[in-house]
Amino acid sequence: MKVAIYGRPFNDPAVIPHVQQVFDNLAQHGAEIYVHRLLYDFLDGKIANVKYEVLPGDGFIRKNIDVFFTLGGDGTLLDMVAMICDTGIPVIGINFGRLGFLASVNKNDIPAAIFAVMNKDYAIDERELLQIESEEKIFGQDNFALNDITFHKRDDAAMITIHAFLDDEFLNSYWGDGIIVSTSTGSTAYSLSCGGPIIFPASNSIAITPISPHNLNVRPIVLPDSSKLTFEVEVRSANYLVSCDSRTAIAEKRMRFHIRKADFKLNLIRLNNESYLSTLRNKLLWGLDARNY
Secondary structure (H helix, E strand, O other): OEEEEEEEOOOOOOHHHHHHHHHHHHHHHOOOOEEHHHHHHHOOOOOOOOOOOOOOOEEEEEEEEEEEEEEEEEHHHHHHHHHHHHOOEEEOOOOOOOOOOOOOHHHHHHHHHHHHHHOEEEEEEEEEEEEEEEEOOOOOOEEEEOOEEEEEEEEEEEEEEEEEEOEEEEEEEEEEEEEEEEOHHHHHHHHHHOOOOOOOHHHHHEEEEEEEOOOOOOOEEEEEEEOEEEEEEOOOOEEEEEEOOOOEEEOOOOOEEEEEEEEEEEEEEOOOOOOOHHHHHHHHOOOOOOOHH
């Protein structure tokens, strides 16, 4: 099996033994290991007794890779989505970060997780993505998001106005710091911290969540994922920010943006001892009473 590994350089040296464990376990199962250049350069001289190569570009991933591993947190997995795009390659994240909704494999479970993956003892959790289009292609071909698409004012700017249209019918005008358009996957990310709802992945829904709205009667709204959304951003300052997951661009003028469900999905590996409900309970500490600690 050919596996690809992506990760950012690690600030904490204590992570390196766990990375070594990942490489050791993959090698024990006879995997051909390819490492993204960014991580490959960082790991130079740090990984012992395991053969691996730098991950080539030019379509190699689409034609050769069977499974993609990410080492880090949810942000690391989101970075990697642009590399996988519409290839359908299954992805599993090993969590070296904090919360880990997407990168759900704990450091202590590395051997068992790799054993399951190498023996194909897992389920595929299909996750929908959003796609954004505008008159200026500010994200080029990487104009899709697994978590959310966000419109946000600059830190030193006045509030912005966002006019929203649902299937070409006027929906609302939002005054505030911005809005978040999230998938069900992204409903437990930035949207949740702004008061948005938790949406189960199988719900076929997306959410619009306002960020610090000027009108206190404005609330998040859940829409079917078949919706075609249009946003026109109006600003008093020179520019504003548009984000697709971890990719952010500066928009210099008033323009219209069109958001819809992407034509492909991300295949997230879900181990057989995991479920969406168990992840929610563990990550959000549901069922625990702080008075007992």
